[in-house]
Amino acid sequence: MNGAQALIRTLTGGGVDICFANPGTSEMHFVAALDAVPRMRGVLTLFEGVATGAADGYARMAGRPAATLLHLGPGLGNGLANLHNARRAGVPVVNVVGDHATFHKQYDAPLESDIDAIAGAVSGWVRRSTSAADVGPDAAAAIAAASGPPGQVATLILPADVSWSERDAAPGECPEPPHPLGRGTLDADTLEAAAKALGSGEPCLVLVGGEATREPGLVAAARIAAATGAKLLAETFPTRFERGAGVPAVDRLGYLADMAIHQLSGIKHLVLAGARPPVTFFGYPNKPSDLVPEGCQVYPVAAREGAALAALEALADLVAPGTEAPLAPAARPALPTGPLTVETAAAVVGALLPEGAIVVDEAITSGLGLPGATAGAPRHDWLTLTGGSIGYGLPAATGAAVACPDRPVWCLQADGSAMYTISALWTHAREGLDITTVIYNNSAYAILRMELMQVGASESGERARALFDLGGPRLDFVQIASGMGVPAVRASTAEELADALRRAQAEPGPHLIEAIVPSLVP
Template sequence: MNGAQALIRTLVGAGVDVCFANPGTSEMHFVAALDSVPQMRGVLGLFEGVATGAADGYARMAGRPAAVLLHLGPGLGNGLANLHNARRAATPVLVVVGDHATYHKRYDAPLESDIDAVAGSVSGWFRRTMRTSDVGTDAAEAVAAARAGAVSTLILPADVSWTEGAEPADAAPVPPSPGVDDDAVRAALVALRSGAPTVLLIGGDATREPGLTAAVRIAEAAGARVLCETFPARLQRGAGVPAVDRLAYLAEAATEQLAGAQHLILAGAKSPVSFFAYPGKPSDLVPQGCAVHVLAGHLDAAGALQQLADELAPGTSAPVAPATRPTPPSGDLNAFSAAAVIGALLPEGAILVDESNTAGIGVAAATAGAPAHDVLTLTGGAIGYGLPAAVGAAIAAPDRPVLSLQADGSAMYTISALWTQAREQLDVTTVIFNNGAYDILRMELQRVGATDAATPGPKALTLLDLGSPAIDFVKIAEGMGVAARRVTTAEGLAAALTDAFAEPGPHLIDAVMPSLLSG
């Protein structure tokens, strides 16, 4: 068999059986090999950023790597933003990048580029396979690296792919678990038993039910506060799940949440910093004089918290969020009435992919008592994540409804993901919070002190406005095969969501609402 066939057989043998792809000429032997390995599902994205974002969403929900196939350096570059998000989430993503044949590279063809440099900017592991006989082994090592929480990238020259004589690897090595650091647990116990104000900040695998339960048990026993990182990779929440607030996005609000803490215990989360620099304001959000203790990293935070909870509060249980829903609102649609409608109607077991940005400000509170659900968030801040991640999540969990909450501006980065949703007939309902502006940047224009005026100048405002012409998301969606409608009232949103949840296949709701900063 050739190198491409050995690669795919190795991936399937290691449990990687979905490949999100936007291929080119150098990857045609991989494409042809798909027909010889029926266990591998190929999913086409019309833009590389859709393929990489879908791989991220898939792996977050499946708990195992997805593959993504890209074309040379420019293709990898187009997919980089969502690989950045995957890196920040420690998502197991395996990237296969085709390259020119080894003998062709010296001619400096138009698409020749430094793929290794681009790959290295987001990859925890990458390798260029130079011999066909090494394809199987290298692919197995790439899977192992991905399983350890890294974006792993395998660069495959075209002639290595098409040459015969390759064999698949028998199995991918299993990376060792990082385990629990007993010394770190003891240090956290000392801090919690000191009686000093303590904050437990959780992230990584601690944002699923076992980690949440342990964290709340600890907080209850020690009188500590527990917070979740601002953008968790996957957060389980809702009725019957221990409730944990997220650290605020705005530095001012996060500072208030952390105020007075003398100990900060990190379990799967990084020490909190401001997302951007602001004139005259600190970047480090840890209160002055607060001691920071690292309990665990991203991959074994839940285990460390469980051990700590059993030491500190043996035999205890954690309180859980009660089942509550908002009263369905009526009248004109705005950010808060839209959130209330979503909270009132969110289905059991939903996967909520959230890239709603400022317009989604009320969603967390409105869904706190909704049926238990998962939330996927924008871990790395590189926008254009939501629509592709919803594709991957729906493929990973085909029996669960996916609700994609999407800001209008960031939707346009990867809008072609709607086409993939239609082609694959995925049960994804997309709600576009359409306020006609980059609202978050309107806010940041003032926060960074770029203008002293209460109302910025017309040129500045033009760059943050999405009107003239207004974007018609209904026509865009319908043009890609997705059923769509526009709503302007809470009643209209409720009716549209009810219909979308009841009917298989993808749907889009263009929810028109005012800017939070208008007036």
């Protein structure tokens, strides 16, 4: 057994049996070891950002980490943006980065770079294995560190000769997996203060995030809201948001600062369960970054990760004994007709979203109608761009589909952000994943048109606006997807979109629908 085999055996022993890989020379022994340890499934991606985004999507749905396999510092760099999203989402990832052989590093060969520094920016845990004997224990420690709680990116740097050496290589012993919903301890004083505030008759808001955007947390929070009259919101970009008919219907805090300020306006008591104190996404001239209204008292009953569900259930026992959570009734919009718009496209999705769907949402401005249109659809999971780093949707859909092969994945994806990691489509085809991708093609970085107004850059003109224009030339996603092996069609009307979605559902495997929509922002 060599170091690479010890690594893979440790990973599979610890429940990590998927590796999203984009290997290079320094990772060859890891790749070779795949044949020695058939329990590990290697999923090839054509770009490291697809591998890391897939690991994020996988972890959100599987509740346990996948491994990545990246090539040296540049490969890690390519994977950084989606590792950032995973870090912000608090999901576990065992991020394996190959490095030059230990004896080779001194020569500063062309691909030498400071892997540790780059890894540190996105990882909660970084270790460099220095011998084959260390690899097993190091991999076990990586799994434990990744799994948390809170979940985090654990980066294991693996020099090539540590991989190929056979000296004392052996699998490491893996710890028990952590309780999936954390086991942080509760602070009785904060809970009591929150309970008192909720009973005060003053305007209260319960903001849920992290694990509390899954059904049990939402049920507890909805009971609290129903019993006390408090408002209930979920954080802006939940890691995994359970919703649809039979689940409490919970709105999200707005992305736009003005919307969020409006939602929080007048609140005197803010209860945070698994959510952080709300702040704007960006800093703007003449707008506050801190969204907590002046004079509002904050009650952090549970940190972002850890005990949010337990805290909400304890709070519900205090303030809502006997109160049932109101649940969203089954309700779908009627199928619209006529030209596609952001609104009609959302209604079509709401009318047809299948039971048990996993929705990966990177639709950005074209997705503004989706939450309302799908609130009463059959129950589903909604994954969002938690870290704000675009190029997340197609890769995350890859990982979600690998984690849940029996559930349909709908990837609702804006055009501009799709292009960052477009090669994920090839992996959709390669693995025959049941992913239906809708690309909202509005030929613009429409969100930037909106942000340009938000930051008050009023001196801008045509040359500035040209940098948000994706229309010259217009991207043809039907051709792009076909070129990567994903069957694709174009839809310009609501009827065409509905037909295309029905056909995609009827046939297993990946499909892409290019939905031509006008930009929401002129």
